Each structure stands twice: as structure tokens, then as C-alpha cells.
Amino acid sequence: AEGGNAEAGKTKSATCAACHGADGNSTNPEWPKLAGQHPSYILKQLMNFKNDERVNPSMTPMAKPLSDADMADLAAYFSSQTKKLGEADQTKAVLGEQVYKGGNNATGVSACAACHGPTGAGNPAAKFPSLNGQHVTYIKNQLYSFRKGERANDAGKMMRNIAAGMTDVEIDAVAEYISGL
Ligand code: HEM
Ligand code: HEM
Known part of the structure; x- marks a missing residue:
């Protein structure tokens, strides 16, 4: 997806898992679920964090060192995971x-x-x-x-x-x- 390799993304995702969950389903409700998200959107967000178009104290330092290939691989990996759905009030x-x-x-x-x-x-x-x-x-x-x-x-x-x-x-x-x- 978007040229990324999900297997390579899995290897690169260890630090992300601490917040977004190993299966892309974060437990802390302030941290977004990434599982099943479109790779095109994930890639855009990572690029936006890297170039300061979107700012967040947790994500900015995570995105800065990523190469274009890293971002594409991570996007492919998280998009391939299955999102856990919720229940509305x-x-x-x-x-x-x-x-x-x-x-x-x-x-x-x-x-x-x-x-x-x-x-x-x-x-x-x-x-x-x-x-x-x-x-x-x-x-x-x-x-x-x-x-x-x-x-x-x-x-x-x-x-x-x-x-x-x-x-x-x-x-x-x-x-x-x-x-x-
Ligand atoms: C948001 C990816 C590491 C906390 C996001 C988003 C992406 C992403 C794509 C945007 C999601 C959306 O717009 O729906 C990643 C990747 C990581 C990583 C690929 C590893 C390289 C972390 C870590 C933390 C974290 C380690 C916690 C310390 C957050 C938070 C947001 C976010 C709080 C929401 C920011 C906001 O409110 O604007 N992440 N993340 N992430 N991530 Fe990460
Ligand atoms: C992003 C909610 C209407 C286009 C988002 C996000 C939320 C949201 C929560 C952030 C998702 C994330 O960070 O993962 C809503 C709600 C709407 C609404 C509640 C109605 C009241 C629309 C409409 C459009 C639109 C009508 C198109 C004209 C977008 C786009 C983004 C986005 C393009 C991504 C922005 C980016 O690139 O960072 N929306 N949305 N939304 N929405 Fe909406």
C-alpha cells in the first residue's frame, strides 16, 4: 500500500506500539487507533508531523527521524491491522x-x-x-x-x-x- 512494505513496517513499529498498541488498537483513549486506517492518510499525517504542519509533543519527535520509506512501511503495517470497534452511548x-x-x-x-x-x-x-x-x-x-x-x-x-x-x-x-x- 502506497509503496510500503508491511513486514518491514512491523519491525520499525516497536516504539509506536507503546502508545498505539502492538495490534494498532491503543488502550489510552487520547491516543488514536491506527489499525485499518488508510495508508494514504497515515502517510500524510506522518509527513505533516515531520514538517511541523501538525504539531504534537508525543508525535513530533517520533516522526522527525523517519525517512519516506519508513513512513510508507509503517503506514502499510498499521493499515493492515484490524480495528477493534466500539460501542456508543x-x-x-x-x-x-x-x-x-x-x-x-x-x-x-x-x-x-x-x-x-x-x-x-x-x-x-x-x-x-x-x-x-x-x-x-x-x-x-x-x-x-x-x-x-x-x-x-x-x-x-x-x-x-x-x-x-x-x-x-x-x-x-x-x-x-x-x-x-
Ligand atoms: C497520532 C503514528 C508513536 C502518541 C498519530 C498519528 C499517526 C501516528 C499516523 C495520526 C493518527 C490520526 O490522525 O488518526 C505513529 C507512529 C509511531 C508513533 C508510526 C512510531 C514511529 C507514538 C508514541 C506515542 C504516540 C510513542 C506516545 C508517546 C500519539 C498521540 C497522537 C498520535 C497522542 C495524537 C496526536 C494529536 O492529538 O494530534 N501517531 N505514532 N505515538 N500519536 Fe503516534
Ligand atoms: C479529519 C470528524 C466532516 C474532511 C477528521 C477528523 C475527525 C473528523 C475527528 C480527524 C481524524 C483523525 O485524526 O484520525 C468529522 C466530523 C464531521 C466531518 C465529526 C462532521 C461534523 C467532514 C467533511 C469533510 C471532511 C464534510 C470534507 C469536506 C476531512 C479531512 C480530514 C478530516 C480531509 C483529514 C485532515 C488531514 O489531512 O489531516 N474529520 N469530519 N470532514 N476530515 Fe472530517
Whole structure:
């Protein structure tokens, strides 16, 4: 995938496993699951951390020493793993589903499903990440970060514009819904 070699990636992933899990399913909900994520998206994120377009105190030092070949191998490895799915809080998921599938016309929030797909599978060709089964805390942190403009590696401000229109309640609800997809 994206020219990477999953076997070589496995060898290179030992330090990543400490946070993202040996099987790509992190246990700490602030650390994203990488299992099953599109290689094109993983590669973009690693390049963005390396060139400071996306900044994080844990990830920046991890990405700096990686070569293009290392990143492609790691992307191939993590994408080949199987993501463990989650279960949504059904009370919050009702509003979450509404936002995910229909957005919010009144505040100009686009439907998430338009880009991330009805099942949260994303779109590898467009580098839209898969979201289904991701940790609630991680999703919320990313949406807050886009809203504040701290995460600014989304081409065309696609996510910053959407998050800017979302309330805390909508963010909480949509994160719950996504975690159960
Ligand atoms: C995010 C890969 C090591 C903690 C990410 C992302 C990727 C990645 C691709 C972005 C995921 C997404 O956008 O969905 C890797 C690789 C590693 C590695 C290939 C080894 C070379 C680590 C380690 C830690 C860590 C050792 C903990 C000390 C995190 C955190 C985030 C993250 C906290 C989220 C950052 C944010 O909130 O923006 N990692 N990782 N990673 N990783 Fe790693
Ligand atoms: C990334 C949620 C709508 C395009 C993300 C991420 C989250 C998210 C949580 C970060 C994933 C990660 O770090 O692993 C949502 C929600 C939406 C929504 C809740 C609806 C309210 C959209 C729409 C588009 C879009 C409509 C397309 C116009 C993208 C792209 C990225 C992304 C391109 C990756 C940015 C990058 O390259 O780093 N989204 N999204 N999203 N989303 Fe959305």
C-alpha cells in the first residue's frame, strides 16, 4: 500500500506500539487507533508531523527521524491491522447520528457522511480518514483542536470550517456516534 512494505513496517513499529498498541488498537483513549486506517492518510499525517504542519509533543519527535520509506512501511503495517470497534452511548448517539448524516443547516455544519462515508470508512483516494470505532476522547480532542485552529493541516480548511460551527454538545454527541460505527 502506497509503496510500503508491511513486514518491514512491523519491525520499525516497536516504539509506536507503546502508545498505539502492538495490534494498532491503543488502550489510552487520547491516543488514536491506527489499525485499518488508510495508508494514504497515515502517510500524510506522518509527513505533516515531520514538517511541523501538525504539531504534537508525543508525535513530533517520533516522526522527525523517519525517512519516506519508513513512513510508507509503517503506514502499510498499521493499515493492515484490524480495528477493534466500539460501542456508543445511545442517549448521545441520537443527536450524533443527526449531525453525522445531516450536519446542521442552521449553523452551516456539513454532513460528516459526505466525506467520511455513511459507515465512517472514509475515502483513501481523497485521504479522508476512516473514523468508525475511534476513541471518543481522541475524536473530541481533534474537533476541539480544529475548532481552535491548533490543528491546521486540513487542506482547504475542510475540518476547521466545520468544527468552527459546532457546539460542545454536538461535538460530544457526534464523537459518541462515530465511536459506535
Ligand atoms: C497520532 C503514528 C508513536 C502518541 C498519530 C498519528 C499517526 C501516528 C499516523 C495520526 C493518527 C490520526 O490522525 O488518526 C505513529 C507512529 C509511531 C508513533 C508510526 C512510531 C514511529 C507514538 C508514541 C506515542 C504516540 C510513542 C506516545 C508517546 C500519539 C498521540 C497522537 C498520535 C497522542 C495524537 C496526536 C494529536 O492529538 O494530534 N501517531 N505514532 N505515538 N500519536 Fe503516534
Ligand atoms: C479529519 C470528524 C466532516 C474532511 C477528521 C477528523 C475527525 C473528523 C475527528 C480527524 C481524524 C483523525 O485524526 O484520525 C468529522 C466530523 C464531521 C466531518 C465529526 C462532521 C461534523 C467532514 C467533511 C469533510 C471532511 C464534510 C470534507 C469536506 C476531512 C479531512 C480530514 C478530516 C480531509 C483529514 C485532515 C488531514 O489531512 O489531516 N474529520 N469530519 N470532514 N476530515 Fe472530517
